[in-house]
Every structure is written in C-alpha cells, then in structure tokens.
Amino acid sequence: xxxxxxxxxxxxxxxxxxxxxxxxxxxxxxxxxxxxxxxxxxxxxxxxxxxxxxxxxxxxxxxxxxxxxxxxxxxxxxxxxxxxxxxxxxxxxxxxxxxxxxxxxxxxxxxxxxxxxxxxxxxxxxxxxxxxxxxxxxxxxxxxxxxxxxxxxxxxxxxxxxxxxxxxxxxxxxxxxxxxxxxxxxxxxxxxxxxxxxxxxxxxxxxxxxxxxxxxxxxxxxxxxxxxxxxxxxxxxxxxxxxxxxxxxxxxxxxxxxxxxxxxxxxxxxxxxxxxxxxxxxxxxxxxxxxxxxxxxxxxxxxxxxxxxxxxxxxxxx
Amino acid sequence: xxxxxxxxxxxxxxxxxxxxxxxxxxxxxxxxxxxxxxxxxxxxxxxxxxxxxxxxxxxxxxxxxxxxxxxxxxxxxxxxxxxxxxxxxxxxxxxxxxxxxxxxxxxxxxxxxxxxxxxxxxxxxxxxxxxxxxxxxxxxxxxxxxxxxxxxxxxxxxxxxxx
Ligand code: SF4
Ligand code: SF4
Ligand code: SF4
Numbered sequence: 001x002x003x004x005x006x007x008x009x010x011x012x013x014x015x016x017x018x019x020x021x022x023x024x025x026x027x028x029x030x031x032x033x034x035x036x037x038x039x040x041x042x043x044x045x046x047x048x049x050x051x052x053x054x055x056x057x058x059x060x061x062x063x064x065x066x067x068x069x070x071x072x073x074x075x076x077x078x079x080x081x082x083x084x085x086x087x088x089x090x091x092x093x094x095x096x097x098x099x100x101x102x103x104x105x106x107x108x109x110x111x112x113x114x115x116x117x118x119x120x121x122x123x124x125x126x127x128x129x130x131x132x133x134x135x136x137x138x139x140x141x142x143x144x145x146x147x148x149x150x151x152x153x154x155x156x157x158x159x160x161x162x163x164x165x166x167x168x169x170x171x172x173x174x175x176x177x178x179x180x181x182x183x184x185x186x187x188x189x190x191x192x193x194x195x196x197x198x199x200x201x202x203x204x205x206x207x208x209x210x211x212x213x214x215x216x217x218x219x220x221x222x223x224x225x226x227x228x229x230x231x232x233x234x235x236x237x238x239x240x241x242x243x244x245x246x247x248x249x250x251x252x253x254x255x256x257x258x259x260x261x262x263x264x265x266x267x268x269x270x271x272x273x274x275x276x277x278x279x280x281x282x283x284x285x286x287x288x289x290x291x292x293x294x295x296x297x298x299x300x301x302x303x304x305x306x307x308x309x310x311x312x313x314x315x316x317x318x
Numbered sequence: 319x320x321x322x323x324x325x326x327x328x329x330x331x332x333x334x335x336x337x338x339x340x341x342x343x344x345x346x347x348x349x350x351x352x353x354x355x356x357x358x359x360x361x362x363x364x365x366x367x368x369x370x371x372x373x374x375x376x377x378x379x380x381x382x383x384x385x386x387x388x389x390x391x392x393x394x395x396x397x398x399x400x401x402x403x404x405x406x407x408x409x410x411x412x413x414x415x416x417x418x419x420x421x422x423x424x425x426x427x428x429x430x431x432x433x434x435x436x437x438x439x440x441x442x443x444x445x446x447x448x449x450x451x452x453x454x455x456x457x458x459x460x461x462x463x464x465x466x467x468x469x470x471x472x473x474x475x476x477x478x479x480x481x
Contacts, residue, residue, distance in 0.1 A: 287411075
C-alpha cells in the first residue's frame with residue numbers, strides 16, 4: 001500500500017473517536033494544497049500528502065483545546081506539537097498524531113521563480129521521485145525537485161515525526177547539511193549592510209500579521225501586544241522601524257520556543273525572508289542553553305527557567 | 319575629556335529600584351563626576367525589563383541603552399535578575415542580525431553601595447557610545463524627503479504630518 005493509503009486507513013480507524021482529523025487536500029489549483037478538516041469517511045477521499053502539503057497543521061491545535069482531535073504532521077510539524085505539549089498549551093491525551101516520514105516540501109516562491117512566466121491557474125502536477133511536471137495552458141514544464149525544495153528541507157534534521165501515535169512511511173535520513181548558505185552570507189555582512197537590508201525589506205511589510213497567524217507557537221490571538229492599544233507597543237505607522245519592531249516582538253516572544261517550521265516566512269505575502277531572524281535567534285538559544293524547541297518531550301523552554309550559575313553566560317567585566 | 323564639552327547623545331538607562339538606582343544615588347551623594355547623557359528609568363526589578371523596552375528605545379532613536387540590576391544572588395525579589403540575565407544575554411546576542419550595533423546595548427550589575435562602580439560603568443558606557451556616535455535611524459529620510467520638507471518649511475507649511 002502507498003503511504004497515502006496507509007494514512008487513510010490509520011485515520012479511518014480512529015476517526016470515530018475524534019472531533020476531526022486535520023490533513024491537506026488540493027487547493028484552488030493543482031499546484032497548491034490547503035488544509036482539510038476530515039469529519040467523515042467521505043472526506044478522506046480528498047486527502048493528499050507529498051511535497052505540496054506545506055502547511056504546518058499544528059497551528060490549528062490550540063483552537064481545539066479540550067476536544068479530541070487528530071492531526072497529520074511531517075517531521076518539522078511534529079516539533080510544534082511537542083512544544084505545544086511541553087508548554088501545556090494542548091493536552092497530549094487529546095491529540096492523535098498521525099506522523100509522516102517526509103522527504104521534503106516545495107517552496108512556492110522558488111517554483112514561481114523557476115517557471116518561465118507567472119503560471120496563473122495550474123491544470124495538473126505530476127510528482128515523480130526527483131521531479132515535478134507542471135502543466136499550464138497545455139504546456140508542461142519539468143522542474144527538478146531539488147531546485148524547488150524549501151530551505152528548511154535542505155537542512156532537515158528530523159524528517160520523521162518525532163512524536164506520533166502512528167508513524168507512516170519509510171524512515172528518511174536527516175539532511176547532511178545543517179546550515180544554509182543564504183544564512184551564512186547574510187550573517188557575514190556588516191552592520192550597515194544588514195541595517196540597509198532590513199530598512200528596504202521592512203518597507204515592503206504591509207503588517208498583515210500573516211506571519212504571526214501562521215505560527216504554531218503564537219497563541220495569544222486577540223491578546224497580541226502588536227494590536228493592543230493600551231499599552232501601545234506599536235503605532236499604526238507603517239514605517240520600517242515599526243514593522244521591524246513587530247518582528248522583534250515576534251522573535252522575542254518566540255525565543256527558545258520557535259520550532260523553525262518556517263511557516264512565518266511561507267505565509268508572508270511579500271516574501272520577506274523572516275527566517276533569517278528566526279534561525280539566528282535559534283542558533284543563539286542553542287549556543288547558550290543547548291536547547292532546540294520541540295525536539296523532546298518534557299523540556300522546559302529556557303526563558304521559563306534559570307540557573308544560579310549559568311555555564312555559558314559570562315557577564316562582561318567592567 | 320569632561321562630558322559637558324561634547325554634544326550629548328541619547329542614552330537610556332533601565333535601573334532596578336533596589337540596587338543600581340541606589341548605586342547611582344550613592345554616586346551622586348558621593349559627588350562623583352559623571353557624564354550627563356544617561357536618562358534613567360527606574361524599574362522595580364531587572365526582571366521587570368522586557369527586552370522589548372530596549373528594542374523600542376533603540377528603534378525610537380536612542381544611541382545607547384544600559385541596563386543595570388542587582389548582582390546575581392542579591393535580587394530583592396530573589397530571582398528576578400536570574401530571569402533577566404537569560405533574556406538580556408539573548409537580546410545582546412541577537413542584535414547583530416538586525417543591523418543594530420550590539421555595542422549600543424549593555425547590561426551589568428551594580429549594588430546600592432557601589433557608587434564608584436556606578437561612576438565607572440556610566441563613564442565607560444557613555445564613552446563607548448560617544449565613540450560610536452549617533453545611531454543611524456531605522457527610518458532613514460532620503461535627501462529628496464529632506465529637501466521637500468525644507469521647502470515646505472520655507473513656505474511656512476510646517477511638516478506634512480501635522481498640516
Ligand atoms: S523540514 Fe523535514 S520534515 Fe519538514 S517538510 Fe522539510 S523534509 Fe519534511
Ligand atoms: S516563528 Fe516562524 S519558524 Fe518559528 S515556530 Fe513560528 S512560524 Fe515556525
Ligand atoms: S506576513 Fe510579511 S507583510 Fe505580513 S506582517 Fe508579517 S512580515 Fe509583514
């Protein structure tokens with residue numbers, strides 16, 4: 001049986017006891033998937049998995065707190081489930097995790113860049129082991145999967161769901177590389193160059209908060225300080241500094257909690273490379289606290305606790 | 319170089335009520351000469367300082383931000399500065415990726431009796447900020463914007479935002 005058939009039968013077995021199971025289905029065209037909320041066996045026919053199933057469905061879990069629910073997760077998404085459980089934001093016993101062994105998802109911006117023109121409506125996509133055949137207006141373009149793979153998949157250390165009630169598929173190996181060239185290049189720039197980069201980039205931000213809404217660990221919803229009038233942390237001024245301030249709010253509230261799923265950057269309608277900030281913060285968290293959010297149950301986020309003697313913090317002498 | 323000879327920069331200090339604010343007071347009572355660029359904001363505890371206070375200050379145009387609390391193990395509330403140390407250390411390490419010079423932010427510990435140490439910290443930090451000069455703004459106005467503004471002002475129109 002294929003991985004999809006295995007998944008369908010595993011879901012069928014548990015569906016009766018669950019409010020719903022969250023998976024993916026085809027979206028508005030063949031190139032896009034969209035979340036699917038499976039309530040009946042008939043819904044199962046629409047389920048899809050594979051490189052187009054990009055969404056981290058763990059983002060929906062807190063909305064169902066107190067109900068029994070199932071969720072399909074890739075390796076990276078499973079880290080968000082773990083982190084939510086560790087922070088007591090969801091109850092482990094209420095969630096049935098259908099874990100996948102994953103061999104990577106695509107980056108839509110990379111596909112757009114690789115296609116000769118804006119594809120508009122895509123009629124069909126055939127997914128092979130190493131390639132995607134995309135048909136638009138009767139014309140077929142073949143793209144190498146490795147060329148359009150999402151950045152996070154190039155350095156994925158947890159392709160198989162870490163937490164799973166049912167694990168489906170053949171186990172995949174972690175990526176050999178664990179650092180991205182684009183990240184290293186950016187970090188090597190001077191302060192002035194980085195400042196100029198963010199000034200330009202943040203001037204594109206339309207403060208839609210999609211990055212926040214897509215984030216599985218952003219759970220404050222209507223209480224987010226970005227939209228509070230009292231205290232007024234952010235003005236409505238859409239300047240680079242205010243937009244950057246919002247990113248600083250997000251990054252600092254995610255410090256030690258970010259599972260590096262990349263949803264913030266994926267959701268951004270103006271393609272701001274937000275992961276440059278997240279990956280950098282996560283690296284600091286790893287260096288100082290030897291912590292990677294969502295990689296094991298029963299971890300405490302480093303900023304929720306302290307040590308009297310910090311091995312890796314050396315206050316500067318004056 | 320006496321501080322009054324040079325143009326003042328905007329340095330914001332967040333000081334805990336129990337130790338560092340007391341230390342600054344001790345320095346004042348002891349009549350230790352100090353540069354006057356620092357604008358002190360007194361907070362109950364270094365644990366009250368959200369790292370976003372510092373970011374907000376820097377993005378709003380502060381040229382430097384200094385945080386000072388009680389020495390570890392001396393916190394009036396027992397553990398506020400332990401949490402603060404973790405948060406402030408992460409912020410300090412994070413700043414470089416934003417293009418904000420991390421030397422513009424520093425955190426340290428000064429107790430209420432350490433007037434001299436306070437004098438030393440303020441003097442050193444102020445000198446550092448003066449060496450770095452005014453911070454570049456995150457919202458740069460281009461030459462064209464400035465010219466348009468100057469023209470408006472010359473015509474007696476005031477700035478565009480307030481008519
Ligand atoms: S990061 Fe890993 S688990 Fe997540 S989509 Fe990519 S390959 Fe799959
Ligand atoms: S900040 Fe971005 S990468 Fe981190 S958990 Fe949230 S959406 Fe995922
Ligand atoms: S998703 Fe992009 S445009 Fe929207 S608020 Fe976030 S950074 Fe700004």
